[in-house]
Amino acid sequence: MTRVNTTTKRASVRDLAAKLGVSTATVSRALNNHPEVASDTRARVIEMARSVGYSLPTSPRHQNRTTTIGLVYPTDPVRPDQGSFESSMLSGVLAGVNEQRFDVMWLNLERDKSPEESYTAFFHRKNCAGVLVRSIVPNSTVAEEIAQEGFPFVLLADRCPHPAASFIESDSRADSMRAVEHLAHLGHERIALVVHAILDADHQDRRDGYLEGMRAVGLPVDDSLILRSVGTLDGGRQSIDRAMAMEDPPTAMYITTPPATLGALQRCLELGVRVPEDISIIGFDDSDTRLHAFPRYTSVCQDAQQMGFESARWLTRTLMGMSPGPLRDRRPTTFVIQNSTGIRPTHVLQLGPKGVERIQVGA
Numbered sequence: 001m002t003r004v005n006t007t008t009k010r011a012s013v014r015d016l017a018a019k020l021g022v023s024t025a026t027v028s029r030a031l032n033n034h035p036e037v038a039s040d041t042r043a044r045v046i047e048m049a050r051s052v053g054y055s056l057p058t059s060p061r062h063q064n065r066t067t068t069i070g071l072v073y074p075t076d077p078v079r080p081d082q083g084s085f086e087s088s089m090l091s092g093v094l095a096g097v098n099e100q101r102f103d104v105m106w107l108n109l110e111r112d113k114s115p116e117e118s119y120t121a122f123f124h125r126k127n128c129a130g131v132l133v134r135s136i137v138p139n140s141t142v143a144e145e146i147a148q149e150g151f152p153f154v155l156l157a158d159r160c161p162h163p164a165a166s167f168i169e170s171d172s173r174a175d176s177m178r179a180v181e182h183l184a185h186l187g188h189e190r191i192a193l194v195v196h197a198i199l200d201a202d203h204q205d206r207r208d209g210y211l212e213g214m215r216a217v218g219l220p221v222d223d224s225l226i227l228r229s230v231g232t233l234d235g236g237r238q239s240i241d242r243a244m245a246m247e248d249p250p251t252a253m254y255i256t257t258p259p260a261t262l263g264a265l266q267r268c269l270e271l272g273v274r275v276p277e278d279i280s281i282i283g284f285d286d287s288d289t290r291l292h293a294f295p296r297y298t299s300v301c302q303d304a305q306q307m308g309f310e311s312a313r314w315l316t317r318t319l320m321g322m323s324p325g326p327l328r329d330r331r332p333t334t335f336v337i338q339n340s341t342g343i344r345p346t347h348v349l350q351l352g353p354k355g356v357e358r359i360q361v362g363a
């Protein structure tokens with residue numbers, strides 16, 4: 001009697017590729033009934049998949065008929081440090097899928113995907129024709145792995161080096177540089193940066209823009225003025241306390257997330273610190289948050305809603321055979337001057353045991 005080994009690990013796309021002597025992308029495309037895969041190759045892949053027990057959750061013919069795309073997160077999709085970005089982006093996604101009458105499904109990889117399951121098999125199991133991917137954890141390889149498998153996707157608000165990857169992101173580097181130049185032109189020399197503790201591609205761009213701006217206006221870069229913080233209200237509040245507790249406090253700050261910007265303005269109100277008379281603040285905005293703050297704050301702005309719309313429209317058009325080639329879109333931000341920046345004050349603020357003190361420059 002032949003014994004069946006029930007502990008054998010389920011075959012993956014990589015296993016099939018190795019057995020067939022083809023790339024993982026070819027296997028994924030064959031399983032996904034991609035038109036670029038020859039019919040004999042597709043037949044070989046499917047035959048091998050069945051022979052090794054690879055799970056085919058739905059037939060390729062059925063996959064062609066689905067009108068659902070997945071909105072994929074590596075973990076929980078809503079976090080406080082993302083502010084209004086997710087809601088603004090989602091409104092754009094929902095508008096973008098309407099043109100081709102697609103639906104959207106939320107997917108949590110950490111909760112739902114089996115470790116031995118390929119991304120292609122997982123998305124098939126969820127009955128998704130394509131996916132939009134949000135990479136909200138540092139050093140994530142999810143997008144590159146999906147690109148290697150050849151499954152249709154767009155990476156949102158980040159970029160991926162794989163040549164087959166499609167992505168859309170904001171390029172905030174130039175406007176971050178303009179933010180520093182604006183403050184320098186107002187006479188500020190001690191300019192602090194409050195950057196997200198997780199340096200993904202977006203926040204790396206904002207930090208690099210700050211550094212380039214400081215060099216462009218001839219100001220020295222003081223590492224003590226670069227504050228890493230979580231992008232939450234509390235993170236912004238704490239950043240104000242940290243900055244004002246310095247021996248030589250800044251007179252201006254550039255804060256790279258909307259929630260932290262709001263937290264900083266809130267903390268200034270609590271301390272009796274006037275913005276911009278005592279300190280100038282430039283923040284970041286994903287939608288219209290700057291217009292609902294007091295004061296309305298000068299900001300580097302990205303349009304999260306438009307990114308969601310363009311990515312969803314491109315993906316659904318691609319799935320309908322209307323958009324050839326990958327999407328690689330870097331959308332420029334805008335720099336909007338409001339009421340939170342002004343000329344350098346004749347004093348600096350210092351936070352001590354007795355509260356905030358105003359110290360005259362040169363005193």
